[in-house]
Amino acid sequence: METRQIGRPLTRNEDPRLLTGRALFVDDVELPGMLHAAFLRSPHARAAIRSIDTDAAKARAGVVAVITAEDLGEYWQPGPLLVPPPPIKGMVFRQRCQVPLAKGEVRHVGEPVVMVVAESRYVAEDAVGDIVVEYEPLPPVIGLEAALSSDSPRVHADLPDNIAADVHQAKGDYAAARAKAAHLIRRRFTYDRGASNPMETRGIVAQWDHKAEKLTVWDTTQAPVFIRNGLAAMLGLSERQVRVVAPFIGGGFGPKMMMFYPEEVLVPWMALRLDRPVKWIEDRLEHFTATTQERSQVHDCELALDARGKILGVRDDFLMDTGAYNPYGLTVPLNSQCTLLNCYDVPAYDSRFRAIYTNRTLVTPYRGAGRQHGIFVMERMLDAAARELGLDRAEIRRRNLIPADAFPYHNELIYQDFAPLTYDSGNYAPILDKALHAIGYAEFAAEKAKARAEGRHLGLGVVCYVEGTGIGPYEGAKVRVQASGKVTLATGVGTQGQGHFTSFAQVVAEQLGVDVRDVEVTTGDTDVFDWGAGTFASRGAVVTGSAAHGAAVEVRTKILKTAAEHFECAEADLVLADGAVSIAGVPENRITLGELARLANPMRGAVKPGTVPGLEATSYFGPQMGATAAGAHAMVIEIDAQTMRPTILRYVVVHDCGTVLNPLILSGQIQGGVAQGIGNAFFEELVWTDDGQLLNASLADYLLPTALDVPRMDVLHTETPSPLNPLGTKGAGEGGAIPVGALFAQAIEDALDLPARGIEVSEIPLSPSRLWEICNPSG
Amino acid sequence: MRRRVTLSINGDAVTREVEPRLLLSDFIRHEAGLTGTHVGCEHGVCGACTIRLDGAPVRSCLIFAVQAEGHEVRTVESLGTPDALSVLQQAFRDAHGLQCGYCTPGILMTMTAFLEENPDPGEEAVRHALSGNLCRCTGYQHIVDAVLLAAKRLRETA
Numbered sequence: 001m002e003t004r005q006i007g008r009p010l011t012r013n014e015d016p017r018l019l020t021g022r023a024l025f026v027d028d029v030e031l032p033g034m035l036h037a038a039f040l041r042s043p044h045a046r047a048a049i050r051s052i053d054t055d056a057a058k059a060r061a062g063v064v065a066v067i068t069a070e071d072l073g074e075y076w077q078p079g080p081l082l083v084p085p086p087p088i089k090g091m092v093f094r095q096r097c098q099v100p101l102a103k104g105e106v107r108h109v110g111e112p113v114v115m116v117v118a119e120s121r122y123v124a125e126d127a128v129g130d131i132v133v134e135y136e137p138l139p140p141v142i143g144l145e146a147a148l149s150s151d152s153p154r155v156h157a158d159l160p161d162n163i164a165a166d167v168h169q170a171k172g173d174y175a176a177a178r179a180k181a182a183h184l185i186r187r188r189f190t191y192d193r194g195a196s197n198p199m200e201t202r203g204i205v206a207q208w209d210h211k212a213e214k215l216t217v218w219d220t221t222q223a224p225v226f227i228r229n230g231l232a233a234m235l236g237l238s239e240r241q242v243r244v245v246a247p248f249i250g251g252g253f254g255p256k257m258m259m260f261y262p263e264e265v266l267v268p269w270m271a272l273r274l275d276r277p278v279k280w281i282e283d284r285l286e287h288f289t290a291t292t293q294e295r296s297q298v299h300d301c302e303l304a305l306d307a308r309g310k311i312l313g314v315r316d317d318f319l320m321d322t323g324a325y326n327p328y329g330l331t332v333p334l335n336s337q338c339t340l341l342n343c344y345d346v347p348a349y350d351s352r353f354r355a356i357y358t359n360r361t362l363v364t365p366y367r368g369a370g371r372q373h374g375i376f377v378m379e380r381m382l383d384a385a386a387r388e389l390g391l392d393r394a395e396i397r398r399r400n401l402i403p404a405d406a407f408p409y410h411n412e413l414i415y416q417d418f419a420p421l422t423y424d425s426g427n428y429a430p431i432l433d434k435a436l437h438a439i440g441y442a443e444f445a446a447e448k449a450k451a452r453a454e455g456r457h458l459g460l461g462v463v464c465y466v467e468g469t470g471i472g473p474y475e476g477a478k479v480r481v482q483a484s485g486k487v488t489l490a491t492g493v494g495t496q497g498q499g500h501f502t503s504f505a506q507v508v509a510e511q512l513g514v515d516v517r518d519v520e521v522t523t524g525d526t527d528v529f530d531w532g533a534g535t536f537a538s539r540g541a542v543v544t545g546s547a548a549h550g551a552a553v554e555v556r557t558k559i560l561k562t563a564a565e566h567f568e569c570a571e572a573d574l575v576l577a578d579g580a581v582s583i584a585g586v587p588e589n590r591i592t593l594g595e596l597a598r599l600a601n602p603m604r605g606a607v608k609p610g611t612v613p614g615l616e617a618t619s620y621f622g623p624q625m626g627a628t629a630a631g632a633h634a635m636v637i638e639i640d641a642q643t644m645r646p647t648i649l650r651y652v653v654v655h656d657c658g659t660v661l662n663p664l665i666l667s668g669q670i671q672g673g674v675a676q677g678i679g680n681a682f683f684e685e686l687v688w689t690d691d692g693q694l695l696n697a698s699l700a701d702y703l704l705p706t707a708l709d710v711p712r713m714d715v716l717h718t719e720t721p722s723p724l725n726p727l728g729t730k731g732a733g734e735g736g737a738i739p740v741g742a743l744f745a746q747a748i749e750d751a752l753d754l755p756a757r758g759i760e761v762s763e764i765p766l767s768p769s770r771l772w773e774i775c776n777p778s779g
Numbered sequence: 780m781r782r783r784v785t786l787s788i789n790g791d792a793v794t795r796e797v798e799p800r801l802l803l804s805d806f807i808r809h810e811a812g813l814t815g816t817h818v819g820c821e822h823g824v825c826g827a828c829t830i831r832l833d834g835a836p837v838r839s840c841l842i843f844a845v846q847a848e849g850h851e852v853r854t855v856e857s858l859g860t861p862d863a864l865s866v867l868q869q870a871f872r873d874a875h876g877l878q879c880g881y882c883t884p885g886i887l888m889t890m891t892a893f894l895e896e897n898p899d900p901g902e903e904a905v906r907h908a909l910s911g912n913l914c915r916c917t918g919y920q921h922i923v924d925a926v927l928l929a930a931k932r933l934r935e936t937a
Contacts (some may be wrong), residue, residue, distance in 0.1 A: 007817070011873055015880075016864060018883055019855075019858075019863050019877065019883060020815065020858065020868065021854070025817065027808070027817075028808075028814035031807065051914070109792060122801070123802065197916075198881070199825060199881040199913065199915050199917055200819070201819075248880065249879065250819075250880070250881025250882075251916055253915070283821055284820040284822065369860075478838065497877075497879030497880065498878070555878075557906055646919075667921075668875050668916075668917055669922050671918035671919075672878060672917050672918045675918035675919065676915070699913065700821065704913050705917065706911075706919075707906040707907075707912075707922070708910045710904075710919050710920070712923075715919075720864040722785070736918075
């Protein structure tokens, strides 16, 4: 058997269940006597609620309860601030969190107003149609800049204006950098909203067992432990009385990390009150306005360079649409602010952002979580600078990369994890070189000219990115050898397709000398493990993986100690492999892990003082700061100059996330990230009217990329291990999605020779029609 | 108003009294208890709920259970078992053709039918056949690889 497990491209332990339809998803939970919830949601972006008439709904056969905000009494509370802002000097932060059901005023389309519980979902939806709400529509706050004007309506009437946050951070002396610059480049960029649209929408089932006095909640959350703790507090139960299970989750991508969604507050409360199980499954229409979204920013940026194209400093001022409430604090704009510096040596930075309340759906992190915006701005600025200086676009990047001997590299800003933004390790030049080589950069000019002679428009893009990953606070893992010889690993994070059942098993198997198939992983069940933060910020492999490593190392020590006592020999003489311990050179002197587990948990007899039973250990890992991954994407695109339809001819990813746990899973994470990036760059646009209505709230109108839109891609790696964790790994969940907007913009400009016509691509998302408008500014 | 309806699902006759408006997807999941068929959009776009109706891949969210009266329904549960995966299921595992696995049953049903009619497809044909099923996790490349791998293995054992 292989002794090394980390780094093997193993197929996944969880797949047989998923492939045969046996894996449990939240909507698969069926319980006797279960009721079904449906919600009446606001049709207005902003309106006063004058009256709510629920009589007809209550009278409908099969309806069990109809609940408004008034009916919730003291249970009606704004949600908690999920992520408090880090301590940044001089900042303004005004917290307004979402409410379970709107009271007095609705603040975005899709905000829940009335909850109906009935014997079936069909009846519950019928009853929603019976409810009459008298609204007085009010002028909504939609545009970012309009929201700042002194005569703008206010999303929250008790605030002086629509500013949710105003944060300034600086590094070095930008004014001095500017004063000595040979070139100053100024641009404005917009980067609009997208929706994560996991194939499984949100859902929650709650069951109160009044005999056991225990509430069980199945929830599509990425953070089951915090949902458990929060629900227990809200409902006046002990944490032991609440079990939250995040079973198999059909994709998360960030918005399932948000908490508490109104439905998460209401469904368990209703189950307790009615003493019957209650289920609510979000439909796709609800998902488009009730699940959080991301990405509306407008950046004004200035780049100061010396005569050779070396960056002297950057000044950036951006507005961000945070939606109607901001329970997620400053995570998204701080990611944008910090990630803008990218992989470059920027001596001076002056950055301000204002987060703005609007009457649109809430903004919380979605894969990339604001990093896209920062990367887009910096990469676009470098493209503009290259043109102004007459430099090759790869060369201007190379001249500004942080050199390999400059790590750890301090950016002097406060990052989303409250720690100073420091890049722990990296070696960026080989990444760029590898991408340029793989895409055929040196030969592309000839290729482009040849295609153009045939009437085809080919363009190349190459961009760099960093991804802050693996942030704290901490995760934990418990490893145990069972009497059967098989091993269990339990952790508090939820899983949404990342392969945790396999990659964590590899980490444990590596230490314990067992088959990866014999490590049974439990994630997201608070009755099995109930410490930890959750699955977000590309941190599972880094933080949970390191905790699993720590626990497995401790169990290995216990195994060897128990075996040494058994054989009455020195631990150094023992070999742990193939699920057993043997004496080196005497393979017939062998004891299996199962037998050792039984020895470690004796039924009779005396044990030594201080003995802890079992071959079990629990370990926690909390990194001092995040590990920074990096990479470069390159592609060759063909644009049909008549229809503006893009075809990606080649796509190259070079990614460095330190030690690779499982290259098969990693390549899947990256390819999936790129696919979402492609959707965000060119297919997916949430189209809102000026009065706050979403026009394309269906998958027929909001275009997720299909198998015809996402190309085959080459995924290449470099490995610069992180010194911040014992595995040397960095996260990889979001990197694929981060640079794609910048890549599209550059490649499209190249294909259509737009800069020569005085046109630049300064916005995302694009579409054929929008690109046509950009290329034909006079119409 | 309820109607008695009998469907054949994976070879078993399933009889229930249901409202005429009950979707076939809800019948399969909540009446027959076969929860391997997943529901992603309920407007016929994502393909997660694809089953086979008399052999043809069909979106079960777009027809009512009463319309399937007397017809033959096959779901993902009719393919292999965890210990004996079908050739296509095994290829999905080997090629890492799934991540969260939510869209997977619909894709397996679509591509099982596709491979029966197209035993030796090229990549373009696979991508076209797959383009009616949305996957948000994989970027499709490993799914395409899995289908091509299954086609090869099926040809070798045919």
